[in-house]
Amino acid sequence: MENIKIAIRDFNLHFGSKHVLKNINIEFPANKIVALIGPSGCGKSTLLRSLNRMHDLSPDARLEGDILLEDLPLLHPRTDVVAIRRKVGMVFQRPNPFPKSIYENVAFGLRLTGTHTEADIRTRVESCLQQSYIWEETKDELQKSALQLSGGQQQRLCIARAIAVEPEVILLDEPCSALDPISTAKIEDLLLELKNRYTIVIVTHNMQQAQRVADFTAFMYLGEVIEYGPTDQIFNQPQQMLTRNYVEGHFG
Amino acid sequence: MTKQQFTKIVGIQLLLLCTLLTLSFLGIILFDLFSKGYSALSWDFLSTAPRKGMTQGGILPAIAGTALVTLVATLFALPFGVACAIYLNEYAQDHWFTRLLRASIRNLAGVPSIIYGLFGLALFVEALHIGASILASGLTLALLTLPYIITTTEEALRNVPNAYREAALALGATKWESIKTVVLPGAMPGILTGTILALSRAAGETAPILFTGVAFYTRYLPGSLLDEFMALPYHLYILSTQHQSLEQVRPLAYATAVVLLGMVLLLNLSAIILRIRYRNLWKTSK
Ligand SMILES: Nc1ncnc2c1ncn2[C@@H]1O[C@H](COP(=O)(O)OP(=O)(O)OP(=O)(O)O)[C@@H](O)[C@H]1O
Ligand SMILES: [Mg+2]
Numbered sequence: 001m002e003n004i005k006i007a008i009r010d011f012n013l014h015f016g017s018k019h020v021l022k023n024i025n026i027e028f029p030a031n032k033i034v035a036l037i038g039p040s041g042c043g044k045s046t047l048l049r050s051l052n053r054m055h056d057l058s059p060d061a062r063l064e065g066d067i068l069l070e071d072l073p074l075l076h077p078r079t080d081v082v083a084i085r086r087k088v089g090m091v092f093q094r095p096n097p098f099p100k101s102i103y104e105n106v107a108f109g110l111r112l113t114g115t116h117t118e119a120d121i122r123t124r125v126e127s128c129l130q131q132s133y134i135w136e137e138t139k140d141e142l143q144k145s146a147l148q149l150s151g152g153q154q155q156r157l158c159i160a161r162a163i164a165v166e167p168e169v170i171l172l173d174e175p176c177s178a179l180d181p182i183s184t185a186k187i188e189d190l191l192l193e194l195k196n197r198y199t200i201v202i203v204t205h206n207m208q209q210a211q212r213v214a215d216f217t218a219f220m221y222l223g224e225v226i227e228y229g230p231t232d233q234i235f236n237q238p239q240q241m242l243t244r245n246y247v248e249g250h251f252g
Numbered sequence: 253m254t255k256q257q258f259t260k261i262v263g264i265q266l267l268l269l270c271t272l273l274t275l276s277f278l279g280i281i282l283f284d285l286f287s288k289g290y291s292a293l294s295w296d297f298l299s300t301a302p303r304k305g306m307t308q309g310g311i312l313p314a315i316a317g318t319a320l321v322t323l324v325a326t327l328f329a330l331p332f333g334v335a336c337a338i339y340l341n342e343y344a345q346d347h348w349f350t351r352l353l354r355a356s357i358r359n360l361a362g363v364p365s366i367i368y369g370l371f372g373l374a375l376f377v378e379a380l381h382i383g384a385s386i387l388a389s390g391l392t393l394a395l396l397t398l399p400y401i402i403t404t405t406e407e408a409l410r411n412v413p414n415a416y417r418e419a420a421l422a423l424g425a426t427k428w429e430s431i432k433t434v435v436l437p438g439a440m441p442g443i444l445t446g447t448i449l450a451l452s453r454a455a456g457e458t459a460p461i462l463f464t465g466v467a468f469y470t471r472y473l474p475g476s477l478l479d480e481f482m483a484l485p486y487h488l489y490i491l492s493t494q495h496q497s498l499e500q501v502r503p504l505a506y507a508t509a510v511v512l513l514g515m516v517l518l519l520n521l522s523a524i525i526l527r528i529r530y531r532n533l534w535k536t537s538k
Binding site for chain 1: 345413415416418419420421422423424425426429433434437438
């Protein structure tokens with residue numbers, strides 16, 4: 001595989017006594033979209049949330065092994081978690097804009113560092129809203145509460161908010177599961193556009209979605225990566241029986 | 253009509269009756285106070301000091317005193333209570349010590365107010381040499397309201413969806429930044445509502461100020477926080493039981509009660525308004 005952005009080596013994760021991720025070895029290439037698929041409870045979200053250290057919030061999570069973002073060891077205790085999260089952005093399953101204005105939502109990450117002038121923030125907000133294809137709909141009402149937007153608009157706003165801090169990687173956990181087909185199509189277009197600049201990892205239950213957007217797909221089952229390869233191969237010539245059964249819809 | 257329908261209707265009527273009965277107590281109290289105090293109520297009553305051995309004049313020093321101690325109590329209780337609740341809800345992990353802390357706070361809320369009064373006397377007035385004053389009384393009232401403020405603030409913090417905390421952290425906020433910029437603003441209406449309700453209770457308390465600073469009579473408005481002060485609940489107590497010509501000052505006592513109730517209701521009303529706006533804020537979020 002070409003340019004590797006994230007490399008996961010011998011990675012294991014336990015919640016208390018529960019072994020949730022088992023011996024994960026997988027690499028995500030730069031400027032590509034990787035889809036994580038698999039039945040409910042197999043550990044997709046858990047793997048995704050390991051990549052920006054979201055498990056720091058759960059005291060009973062134990063992570064072992066290595067995750068490298070280029071040269072940066074993400075799991076190393078001395079690696080600054082704030083720096084990691086600025087490089088690895090995240091979009092959640094349910095749109096979760098802050099109860100603030102559209103403008104302030106996108107400006108949020110920029111204001112944290114305190115190094116941007118207001119004029120700087122203004123141009124960045126505008127450019128991020130444009131990149132997320134939501135500028136046309138919102139440019140006249142940037143001061144309106146983000147909570148008044150539709151679900152699909154809120155999710156695109158959350159993507160704009162995530163790219164405002166200029167991450168290198170964007171993680172998306174079932175970003176379209178709460179959206180209608182039209183909003184979903186818009187987000188998929190957006191992802192295809194964004195992969196030129198970012199590395200994208202997306203969890204999805206939607207087989208068509210994975211085939212539409214992903215360059216590579218990993219099939220997970222009971223905490224293990226069963227099969228990983230080009231999306232086309234996973235869906236059309238899977239090497240494993242389990243993968244075949246899953247993508248053909250025999251279980252899930 | 254079947255027997256079932258009959259019992260159901262009777263049951264509902266009974267519940268309604270109980271509700272009306274409870275409401276009528278409030279109605280009777282309000283009507284009684286207002287009708288008997290009405291004659292004494294006037295702008296002068298609100299804006300002048302008592303005169304002629306409190307048989308004439310107004311209650312301005314008592315209004316000012318009550319407002320001031322309540323303000324002092326807020327200034328101390330609010331930051332402390334919020335800080336404590338933030339620690340408990342956002343930072344402390346769930347183990348025996350935090351459970352013990354929570355249980356103690358709940359128990360503090362049940363301590364009779366006279367105990368707070370004696371404690372305030374011992375600690376603020378004597379040990380800390382503040383003397384009987386607005387400051388000592390305000391601090392005592394702050395202690396009294398602290399457990400309520402902590403409990404309601406904790407609840408308001410708990411009501412902020414975790415999705416907001418995660419969203420802030422995922423954007424590179426530190427834990428404290430996420431609390432400061434997202435969690436606290438989200439919880440603020442709930443915190444303020446709880447605080448106002450706690451203070452409206454404190455404003456009407458007599459026991460905590462009794463030994464810590466309230467005065468029988470002051471002719472002037474307090475000049476500093478170290479002065480003694482008059483307060484509405486205590487003034488009411490004096491007028492209704494301690495005055496030498498009780499009959500003569502009866503209307504004044506009723507009018508004082510109306511003013512005290514008015515202040516408390518005003519506080520509660522602002523809490524209700526806040527709560528309604530607060531509900532709307534979250535309603536639009538999915
Ligand atoms: N904080 C936690 N504490 C304990 N167990 C957890 C925690 N989070 C997840 N798990 C467990 O880890 C396993 C994997 O969960 P995860 O959410 O990663 O699954 P998933 O593949 O994302 O499922 P879904 O498709 O339903 O979202 C599940 O068995 C779940 O119960
Ligand atoms: Mg999941």
